[in-house]
Amino acid sequence: MNANDLLSQDAKVISNALKIRFYPMTAASASGTRVIDSAGKSYLDLSAGWAVASIGYGHPRIAQKLQEQYQTLSFTTQLTVPEQNMVALAERLIDMTPGSFAKKVWFGHSGSDANDCIAKLLPLARNRARMISFMGSYHGQTMGSLSLSGHPAQAKFIGSGNVVKLPYPNPYRPPFGETESLTAQVMHYIEQEVFRTVSPPEDTAAIVIEGIQSDGGLLVPPDDFLPALQKLCARYEISLIFDEVKVGLGRTGKWFSFNHYDIVPDAVVLGKSLGAGLPISAVVAREELLDVGYGVHMFTTSGNPLCTAAALENLLIIEQERLIDNAAKVGEYFRQGLEGLQERYEWIGDVRGRGLAIGVELVEDRVSKTPAAEKTAAICYRCYELGLLVFYVGIHSNVIEITPPLTISREEVDQAIAIMDQAFQDLAENRIDMGKVKEYAGW
Ligand SMILES: Cc1ncc(COP(=O)(O)O)c(C=O)c1O
Known part of the structure; x- marks a missing residue:
């Protein structure tokens, strides 16, 4: 079944009570840190499916x-x-x-x-x-x-x-x-x-x-x-x-x-x-x-x-596989990369976390700290289009949640940071289709 058919059937038969949707992603298969959609496109997954796939997908x-x-x-x-x-x-x-x-x-x-x-x-x-x-x-x-x-x-x-x-x-x-x-x-x-x-x-x-x-x-x-x-x-x-x-x-x-x-x-x-x-x-x-x-x-x-x-x-x-050690070290490396982005984008109000449980809080500006919920949804959506899966959380819906498989490597973190960088740049230059972003209720 192709992605459109799957999503329209899903809309027909699956209760909304079970849904938090950020973009039109479907999953056909997954391995390690990557999820493949029904069209065969591969995504680096920073969600681990809401922090479930800690050892990665499909461990033999x-x-x-x-x-x-x-x-x-x-x-x-x-x-x-x-x-x-x-x-x-x-x-x-x-x-x-x-x-x-x-x-x-x-x-x-x-x-x-x-x-x-x-x-x-x-x-x-x-x-x-x-x-x-x-x-x-x-x-x-x-x-x-x-x-x-x-x-x-x-x-x-x-x-x-x-x-x-x-x-x-x-x-x-x-x-x-x-x-x-x-x-x-x-x-x-x-x-x-x-x-x-x-x-x-x-x-x-x-x-x-x-x-x-x-x-x-x-x-x-x-x-x-x-x-x-x-x-x-x-x-x-x-x-x-x-x-x-x-x-x-x-x-x-x-x-x-x-x-x-x-x-x-x-x-x-x-x-x-x-x-x-x-x-x-x-x-x-x-x-x-x-x-x-x-x-x-x-x-x-x-x-x-x-x-x-x-x-x-x-x-x-x-x-x-010493995954706890990896979570500590690669998590620290990830946070540094995100802090680098924070220096360049005023909307990143706070980067925090421990190991591979990291939050990136988006605000309209750092003085008022007004939560930037729409921008957060837009960044997650754009990351998805660029091949990176991230979800958002927070009582103001303005915190990007980074909880990848604990197997993630530094090279993959570099890829993730590059995609997030691109997404922020696209947001700054109005290249994100906000109409599409708003189709998803998020939470
Ligand atoms: C800290 C915490 N406790 C409990 C739950 C509920 O777990 P479940 O969705 O498996 O019922 C969650 C889910 O996100 C959670 O983050």
Whole structure:
């Protein structure tokens, strides 16, 4: 089927509830860092399909594992008849996460159902009804996970009333007006406002946070923020939960975003890249947080042998191909390249990130910092036309998200920077067809 036919059929039969579209891309095949569309054109992919394809597309070791596993044991419902892959993966995840206390693992299929696990089980486990999370956060689209979320994508729905949302410590747009004392200001707000009013600490089960707030705009908190949050949680015996669905498993240049600090979360939520493209998510947590009863949060195909076999092999590949090291080094190189672009284009207000989780925030000018959403959409669209896939995020829809496969090379970064440079130049010289850009709703 050619691209036009595919897209018009897709428009007819696929629900808009499942769509975030930036341009008329289709995918026919993919390998490594490149995706091929139905016309045979090849694109360098800086999205990794929303940060899923961390080891690149079509890794031969995963293909082989899946074939072997399907032939040996295509399925068993782990809820009732367990097999070894699920247990081995749980043991591996327990070893990888910090904390010498007793831990257990829960498995699901998406970041959403894993965060739903947190939303359901934590209040029960802690016998405290309330939860705290952050404005701008994206934890998922199921009712529990959307209740924890604070992103415009969930704003049409009224989530559970037990969650209070805090301003995320955004150094570029500080919620209380100052960047220097951002950590102190947010801590003060929690203790002096939130704890005294809507979420008393003795009734607060957990604080849920993304170590880098991803869909909120790739926001990196000040260095002292997450350690201070951990201290605060310890002081009030509140569980600290890290949602590592997007930036976990090597993307930031360490296994987890919280590994950049001396932090031991009470629970870690994983998804996206865990299954190398297969749907699997996990919560690794203190045993007492997950063992609140039999069969209280389960799905028939949870932890199935194909997804867990893929995940085990995926973790080995990340380690053996030294992809975390690559993410750190090439990520730094990428950021330098983007900072070079920032010197040339006034619209680039901020370049930030860690490893290969990078955000490029576009503004109308650097003084007003007015979010440049249309320009962001135009840049992403033009990059697509020029053979580069990038998506945008942010509560103002003005942050280009760079989350490529962790296998990306310096040469590919050079290609990406050259294409982005061209796109900015085309924008400056009005060579982008804004009519076409506006056909796509984005998000
Ligand atoms: C940090 C984070 N948590 C959870 C989710 C939800 O994951 P899923 O789309 O697999 O349900 C996302 C998705 O973007 C995410 O970025």
